[in-house]
Amino acid sequence: MNTAKRGRLALIGAVAVGAVVALSGCASGDPLDGGDAGSGDSETLIVGSQDYYSNEIIAEIYAQALEENGFTVDRQFRIGQREVYLPDIEAGKIDVFPEYTGSLLQALDEDAAGGTSDEVHTALGEALPEGLRVLDAAEASDQNSWTVTQDFADQYELTDLASLENVTEPMTVGGNSELETRPYGPIALKEKYGIEIAGFVPVEDSGGPLTVKALVDGDIQLANIYTADPNIKSNSLIALDDPDGLFFPDNVVPVVSEKVDDKAADVLNTVSAALTTDVLVDLNSESVNDKKSADKIAAAWLKEAAIF
Amino acid sequence: MNFFLDAIAWIFDPANYAEPGGIVSRLLEHLLFTFVTLVFASVIAIPLGYLIGHTGRGRGFAIAGAGGLRALPTLGLLTLVALWVGIGLEAPYVALTILAIPPILAGAYTGFEAIERGTIDAARAVGMSEGQIVAKVEVPLGLPLLIGGIRSATLQVVATATLAAYVADFGLGRYLFAGLKTRDYAEMLGGSILVILLALVLEGIFALVQRLVVPRGVIAGRPEDVRARPIRSRAATGTPVTEGRSS
Numbered sequence: 001m002n003t004a005k006r007g008r009l010a011l012i013g014a015v016a017v018g019a020v021v022a023l024s025g026c027a028s029g030d031p032l033d034g035g036d037a038g039s040g041d042s043e044t045l046i047v048g049s050q051d052y053y054s055n056e057i058i059a060e061i062y063a064q065a066l067e068e069n070g071f072t073v074d075r076q077f078r079i080g081q082r083e084v085y086l087p088d089i090e091a092g093k094i095d096v097f098p099e100y101t102g103s104l105l106q107a108l109d110e111d112a113a114g115g116t117s118d119e120v121h122t123a124l125g126e127a128l129p130e131g132l133r134v135l136d137a138a139e140a141s142d143q144n145s146w147t148v149t150q151d152f153a154d155q156y157e158l159t160d161l162a163s164l165e166n167v168t169e170p171m172t173v174g175g176n177s178e179l180e181t182r183p184y185g186p187i188a189l190k191e192k193y194g195i196e197i198a199g200f201v202p203v204e205d206s207g208g209p210l211t212v213k214a215l216v217d218g219d220i221q222l223a224n225i226y227t228a229d230p231n232i233k234s235n236s237l238i239a240l241d242d243p244d245g246l247f248f249p250d251n252v253v254p255v256v257s258e259k260v261d262d263k264a265a266d267v268l269n270t271v272s273a274a275l276t277t278d279v280l281v282d283l284n285s286e287s288v289n290d291k292k293s294a295d296k297i298a299a300a301w302l303k304e305a306a307i308f
Numbered sequence: 309m310n311f312f313l314d315a316i317a318w319i320f321d322p323a324n325y326a327e328p329g330g331i332v333s334r335l336l337e338h339l340l341f342t343f344v345t346l347v348f349a350s351v352i353a354i355p356l357g358y359l360i361g362h363t364g365r366g367r368g369f370a371i372a373g374a375g376g377l378r379a380l381p382t383l384g385l386l387t388l389v390a391l392w393v394g395i396g397l398e399a400p401y402v403a404l405t406i407l408a409i410p411p412i413l414a415g416a417y418t419g420f421e422a423i424e425r426g427t428i429d430a431a432r433a434v435g436m437s438e439g440q441i442v443a444k445v446e447v448p449l450g451l452p453l454l455i456g457g458i459r460s461a462t463l464q465v466v467a468t469a470t471l472a473a474y475v476a477d478f479g480l481g482r483y484l485f486a487g488l489k490t491r492d493y494a495e496m497l498g499g500s501i502l503v504i505l506l507a508l509v510l511e512g513i514f515a516l517v518q519r520l521v522v523p524r525g526v527i528a529g530r531p532e533d534v535r536a537r538p539i540r541s542r543a544a545t546g547t548p549v550t551e552g553r554s555s
Binding site: 083174176178181200204210214219 | 390391395474475477485486490
């Protein structure tokens, strides 16, 4: 064996060892293994969040509030959409997760009836599996809405969903594909209010900038945009009132595991008590318009709110 | 794990052929979108590629430029264009045309470059004008490589054209987006299988075309590859024996 060959073997060996070390590092860093690893240390609470900027801000607020009150927190943010993380919450791998009452209730129980914020909150508590509970809901809500432009609303004197019957021109709806078949979608508008929808245009960015642009440009007349979206304010959009409860109320609420004791629950309830819709819109605006990171937004708000 | 069987069942479910938005019309939309995109890309890339291939100028620019275009993430580009021109088919057409340009451009100029210089010199020597050289020598001889470029562009476009459904009610991508969000995985996989089938059919057609466009003169003039067969048997060419050492 000559030296060149030996050198190459040594190189391959080094790469292999490096790869094994790196991969084992990955294995122990698996975000969803944390539940078992942390079970010995009952003080560490795993806080998760959806892959949605606003949800991450709320999760960061929970995490920082818990830390300020002496808890150790493991952040597992931006896990995905509900279908991805719900099994992990149900399996108890995440201890604190910011959720939305109505949407979570519908995900757990397809036949759930709607109602007021309180009714939905109570129903959600009953629908959650063993070992999970919801704490107090915040006043802040971030829910689906039928949104129109200010001009369109003025032209036809629109205030709530029923007033859409004033509209004489054909209306096109835009939103994610699933909106077409959702219980509050175009079909419900026709069945509940007798409003004719001329067409459906898929815009797959969940009420994001493309949907807002389509609405402002007049390519679509009705869009599904979340009520805490700062774009509503900055683009003079109107989220139509929903007096009959077509949409489920979606108040922000922490879903917690049994590892969250009374002291931690008090901390989270104190946060929820201070979290109003106006606050949530402002927080979202700091992310969307000022491009600030979630941890900075959360820290600034906690300092300003002075609840601890 | 019967997703695959569910997807096959979804494809053959007559309910999914009900118009509007049935499988047949989605397939045709997808094909139309792919075809129009390829026409746009060809109109831009082929003349440019021929110019580069014939003159030999700007080759470095073309390679770098085309490489850069290839690296553009199509969904990001589509979103960017859509934020500018609004929703509808314009943004997907722009994004996918940019995706299709690099392989066609490469096919056009490499087709010219692969021609033996002696052939072109001969054409010039018998008095052909530059225009005649391009039209009668370079274009026919470069055609197989150009078709190869279009073939690879077609494959990319037909697969990526699902993104048209991101901002428009168009094409097979509708099944993918709708299935994903409503967790209807049979619909999603069924839509994907249709895209794959379409891609395979187009691949087959192009493979055939690529063979047919080789000029007859080129086939007739191909020298038989005599080196493919060994002239002598291997046993006659051994290595000299070195005695007294074992290796």
